[in-house]
Amino acid sequence: MEKEKDKNNNLRVLLNYAGSYKILTFIGLILSAISMLCSMVPYICIWLVSKQLIDVAPNWTNAQNVTIYGWLAFAFAVGGILIYFLGLMCTHLAAFRTASNIRKQGVKHVTKAPLGYFDSNASGLIRGRLDAAAAETETLLAHNLADIIGTIVLFISMLIIMFIFDWRMGAACVLAAVISVIAMFSMMGGKNAKIMAEYQAALDRISKAGTEYVRGIPVVKIFQQTVYSFKAFKDAIEDYSVKAEHYQADICRKPQSINLTFTEGAFVFLVPVALFLAPDAISSGTFAEFIINFAFYAVFSAIISTALAKIMFAASGIMLANTALGRINTIMQAPILKTPDNPKVPIDNKVEFVDVSFTYDGSETPALSNVSFTVEAGQTIALVGPSGGGKSTAASLIPRFWDVTSGVVKVGGVDVTQIDPHILMDQVAFVFQNNHLFKATIFENVHISKPEASRQDVLNALSAAQCDDIIKKLPNGVDTLIGSEGTYLSGGEQQRVILARAILKDAPIVILDEATAFADPENEVLIQKAFAELTRGRTVIMIAHRLSTVVNADNIIVLKEGNIVEHGTHKQLIESKGLYFKMWNDYNQAIQWKITSRKEAL
């Protein structure tokens, strides 16, 4: 019952996407129903012609209405086809508009999602999902719905006609159809519905794991692995084959055989019933009419298989559209970044965390628990600590990649949720490790952070980010398209261009995720210089992986499992001999080891 309600709701939701074009769907459905009624008329005409011929036999010239019936049959057959096409045009127009509106509204919705949403939902992937789901709804709206309505009308009129001429032979034909339909629905209903859902879910898992596998091909190749090393993909394939075999062999085999037998042989009961009725017809002198009726039902029963085939296609279309709509709904339910009704303006560049806790959606343990700290305007603080401690999470709450679960993050004395998102974005520049360059020129890649900047501003930013050597060696200098025709930048070079982008933005607050690995020592020196340019005179929150870069920070916050376990200057933390002290010793030992190995290698 609930499910039926869901389906109806889904259909209503889908139809609402069509906007004013919704009416075309209804017109299309009505036309489809009319065309089905038209397609019945030729059969009745055949019956009438046969009856008249037998009535006047052997004086055939007395059969005056034969021509009229012939033309009538022709007119309704052609008219039915034309009306059907007209109906399809309407449903197609509405379906295209629906799909296009789904795409537009989906994209519009996700652009309002917080940036963090795109960490786990790559924008390309969302677009792909939206596109595929929108296309899947097209089939339902353009064809399946019209076919369902047409088939319902066809069935009702068939039932009426079946019983008009000879109810006994009519019942024989209907019985075959009923058995066929029962067999078909037994594959889908009851406990089989659950198995079918599991089968669909296995199919979904295989497709997701397949995508992950394709993404991971470089890793698989590098480590000389095979597809079987991708356990999730292998498991998904195996699980699917078990479910598919069970579904096909145990669930579908019997009902499908019954369905096909009675769909294609709708007259299996007709012949025995006719043989049973024939003697009566002969003795009562109505054998001629009996033969006409028999011929009519034999011909007419052929429609049953067409109607049943249509129902089957329509049922699978509805299922597909339902799953598509489910996918669309998850996109439409993406969280929205709330904008303040009466935005406030930050008064300075101070950053404050007041009792902040944050738990990722779907996670049970908080990534941050009751975290409080203050970064005065112009100060530099470093977030350090073991992997998974919550450093990146804390940094990402400042530009509202996510909103806190409890507590407040303030910029310039104002809760970030009360600042106009555009102003907040202007206030903060962030350089994260997963920032990437677009397939565009170096100039465009930097210019994007401040569209009103002049060419000279961009060049100055590149220079400040120590990019002069990169530009010098490129064929078209700053106008070289990167990511094409063999023009690729090394990791360290890319990092410097990204820093130029942040320098050009000239935001007073800088959030910096210091990269863990650079290509070579030369690049590293240049990057440190670029960092220094970017952070000069600004409020800086730095996620530090190498402790050498935090020694001069005004405050170091040590995060472990989402809690601040220590804070203070480098000197204070070394003296207190806590976690930072231990990390510092480990770090120095690692450096020592690196230097010794290099010396030995030389």
Ligand SMILES: Nc1ncnc2c1ncn2[C@@H]1O[C@H](COP(=O)(O)OP(=O)(O)OP(=O)(O)O)[C@@H](O)[C@H]1O
């Ligand atoms: N998008 C996400 N969804 C769910 N959990 C997440 C997400 N990002 C991080 N986490 C979890 O939140 C916790 C803190 O992660 P975070 O990335 O902030 O730590 P970190 O200190 O920056 O780690 P690292 O030094 O390895 O970058 C971890 O347990 C992590 O698994």
